[in-house]
Amino acid sequence: MRGRCLLFCLARQMPPSRTSVIRRFAEHGPHVLAGGIEVDVELLDDRRAVIGLRGSGTCASLRAAGLSVPYPSGLRRLRGELPDVEMVVVERVPAGFRAAAKREGISWVDLSGAGHIEEGRRVIFDLPDDDEKPSRRQKVSPFAPAASRVVRVLLHDHSRAWRLSEIVELAEVNPGNAHRVLGELVERGLIERDEYDYVLVDPRIMLDVWADHYEAPRDRTVSRVGGELVRVVKELVVDAGNIVISGELAAELLAPHLPARRAIIHCLDREAFVEISRRIERPKLDPQSETQVVVDLADIGYGGFPVQRAGLRLATPIQVYLDLAREPGRGREAAEHLRREVIGF
Numbered sequence: 001m002r003g004r005c006l007l008f009c010l011a012r013q014m015p016p017s018r019t020s021v022i023r024r025f026a027e028h029g030p031h032v033l034a035g036g037i038e039v040d041v042e043l044l045d046d047r048r049a050v051i052g053l054r055g056s057g058t059c060a061s062l063r064a065a066g067l068s069v070p071y072p073s074g075l076r077r078l079r080g081e082l083p084d085v086e087m088v089v090v091e092r093v094p095a096g097f098r099a100a101a102k103r104e105g106i107s108w109v110d111l112s113g114a115g116h117i118e119e120g121r122r123v124i125f126d127l128p129d130d131d132e133k134p135s136r137r138q139k140v141s142p143f144a145p146a147a148s149r150v151v152r153v154l155l156h157d158h159s160r161a162w163r164l165s166e167i168v169e170l171a172e173v174n175p176g177n178a179h180r181v182l183g184e185l186v187e188r189g190l191i192e193r194d195e196y197d198y199v200l201v202d203p204r205i206m207l208d209v210w211a212d213h214y215e216a217p218r219d220r221t222v223s224r225v226g227g228e229l230v231r232v233v234k235e236l237v238v239d240a241g242n243i244v245i246s247g248e249l250a251a252e253l254l255a256p257h258l259p260a261r262r263a264i265i266h267c268l269d270r271e272a273f274v275e276i277s278r279r280i281e282r283p284k285l286d287p288q289s290e291t292q293v294v295v296d297l298a299d300i301g302y303g304g305f306p307v308q309r310a311g312l313r314l315a316t317p318i319q320v321y322l323d324l325a326r327e328p329g330r331g332r333e334a335a336e337h338l339r340r341e342v343i344g345f
Helices: 020-027 072-083 096-105 146-154 164-171 175-187 203-213 229-237 246-253 270-279 317-324 329-345
Strands: 006-008 037-045 049-057 059-060 064-067 087-090 107-110 116-117 122-127 191-194 199-202 220-224 243-246 262-267 292-299 306-308 312-314
Touching: 006 191, 020 037, 020 064, 020 087, 020 306, 059 122, 064 072, 064 243, 072 096, 072 203, 096 116, 096 203, 146 164, 146 199, 146 203, 146 317, 164 175, 175 191, 175 199, 175 203, 203 317, 229 246, 229 270, 229 292, 229 312, 243 246, 243 317, 246 262, 246 306, 246 312, 246 317, 246 329, 262 270, 270 292
Parallel strands: 006 064, 064 087, 087 107, 243 312, 262 292
Antiparallel strands: 006 049, 037 049, 049 059, 107 116, 116 122, 191 199, 220 292, 243 262, 306 312
């Protein structure tokens, strides 16, 4: 594509101490990419600029957008808002972003000078990012069951600045583990930190990324049961110990939408798991029923910030959303309704 193209930077309002990604790209470069390709950026404001690429037989301009949180979900949202975007400018490229950009048919460049830029079907520039290079450092997954207690705390009050000591207390993790998880979230661009505090960049993106990485507890049983689902669940969990209810039943109680056909009982210790599994006896089973009860052994973090409804202890709406977001049909629909009506981001 030839001629003048506008570079639109889609980025959330940054704190005063943080300059937008497109302004940093314009002011600090790189102004020359590998192979001698020169980059010209004429800033219009923090949201718009004009960009040009010249050198090595290349003379091109691309419609582009700055992406402050470079994750597949953020890229999909950007393309939905700016369908004509051909290229994104990002601070760094986390794992999976290159594949997502390829699926979307969009070029990209980061602040280190790595990138993949195409004009039509012609590759103009291709330099691997650091995430593709072998690394001996073992990274912690911030969305693993125990580690995600930290993420749960951050999303519980997503607009505030958090001290490490506050996160440690609420997440019930030791300071070293919390520090490693927070460091990984900072590196991925999902949170920012100053000298003392940690702040979410965008709770929507954090929840989307968590949902992409979420895996249900492996130690579980699934039973078809007869009778009213609320009544059956109440009978199963009465005096059963440390549990929370999730799934369609929790979504229905938090934000009525579709009649629930499935409930998840997260047992937060093995004693509760053994007891409730024992209570699902043959007389209660109904192989022909569409109503299901899932009983699993979950990390204690699943019980963080519970909600009381209809005499039941429900998991936080964030957890209910995670349990339903990747289910087909009714589960997914219930998740999206809950997100709109209760979660709000």
